[in-house]
Structures are given as C-alpha cells and as structure tokens.
Amino acid sequence: MFKYAVSLVADNSKEKVAAKLEFFKRTLGCSESELSIAISKMPRILGISDENLTCKIEFLVNEVGMEPQYILERPVLLGYSLENNRTYFTLANMVDAFILKFIDCHQDSVPGLAAYYAKACAGDVPPEVQLLS
Known part of the structure; x- marks a missing residue:
C-alpha cells in the first residue's frame, strides 16, 4: 500500500493532494487522523476524481443507508464501480x-x-x- 500512496502523492502537486484531503473532510466530515487511517488502508482513493467520489458517497449514504463514518472505516467501498451492479x-x-x-x-x-x-x-x-x- 505504501508504494501506491507514494506514487499517487509523487504524481500530484502538493496543492492537488491538499485539495483532495479537504474534499474528504468536507464530504465525509472526518478529522485528519481518521482520513490518514482511511488513506493508509486504501491509498488509491486519492486518485479517484471528486465527481466520481461524490457519486459513490451519495449512493452509499442516500441509497444504501451507510453512515459517512462507516464508509471512512471501509475506504475500499469507494473503489467499487457504480456502473457495475x-x-x-x-x-x-x-x-x-x-x-x-x-x-x-x-x-x-x-x-x-x-x-x-x-x-x-x-x-x-x-x-x-x-x-x-
């Protein structure tokens, strides 16, 4: 997982990574430490577009009924495709x-x-x- 995180951070500007972290804090209502744990479990979420993540989070919260904290504890859910039921x-x-x-x-x-x-x-x-x- 570490090599994926390093690769994602290395391929993106500091501002872009900071913007992604702010996006997660805003949409999932999480702290920096909670977000760090989620990213350590699934660094690939840093590379998913905000639009794609917004759709997935809205689906998981509004359609499936998951709490944002539940999603944050299981970031692999954000890697699943909404196009493939x-x-x-x-x-x-x-x-x-x-x-x-x-x-x-x-x-x-x-x-x-x-x-x-x-x-x-x-x-x-x-x-x-x-x-x-």
Missing part, C-alpha cells in the same frame, strides 16, 4: 454467506449470537461481548 451484489452475497456460515449455524450453541451480530453491524457492540485485539 455486480460489485455491490457480490458484496451483499458475501455478507449473506458469512451469516449462513458463521452466525446461523451456531445460534444453538451460542445463545444471542444473531442479536449480538446485528448490534455489532449497527455499530453498537454490547459491553459483554469481548473483542479480540
């Missing part, structure tokens, strides 16, 4: 497969697992659920 369909199928493989089949042995998973997806991890570091 299979990408989001495939992503939705992966979530369904995860639920079938790891949630549904263990509900009997782990009471409340589905409820905990639903809360975690909503960003509300109950204190009694201990996360591994």
Whole structure:
C-alpha cells in the first residue's frame, strides 16, 4: 500500500493532494487522523476524481443507508464501480454467506449470537461481548 500512496502523492502537486484531503473532510466530515487511517488502508482513493467520489458517497449514504463514518472505516467501498451492479451484489452475497456460515449455524450453541451480530453491524457492540485485539 505504501508504494501506491507514494506514487499517487509523487504524481500530484502538493496543492492537488491538499485539495483532495479537504474534499474528504468536507464530504465525509472526518478529522485528519481518521482520513490518514482511511488513506493508509486504501491509498488509491486519492486518485479517484471528486465527481466520481461524490457519486459513490451519495449512493452509499442516500441509497444504501451507510453512515459517512462507516464508509471512512471501509475506504475500499469507494473503489467499487457504480456502473457495475455486480460489485455491490457480490458484496451483499458475501455478507449473506458469512451469516449462513458463521452466525446461523451456531445460534444453538451460542445463545444471542444473531442479536449480538446485528448490534455489532449497527455499530453498537454490547459491553459483554469481548473483542479480540
């Protein structure tokens, strides 16, 4: 990832990179540190046009119902194409497969697992659920 970030920054002027950072802060309402983490996960987002990013962010927020913070924590979402519906369909199928493989089949042995998973997806991890570091 580091080489992609260096390449993108090297190929663009300081002003252009600063403008892109301001764009993200304005559209996603994020801090500089949150943005740094997102870029470290997906440096390629620096190379996506503002128009393209605006369309993707509006789609993810208004149509899919994602919060800007959720998108910021998963910047790979900004790399998907809006012109190819299979990408989001495939992503939705992966979530369904995860639920079938790891949630549904263990509900009997782990009471409340589905409820905990639903809360975690909503960003509300109950204190009694201990996360591994």
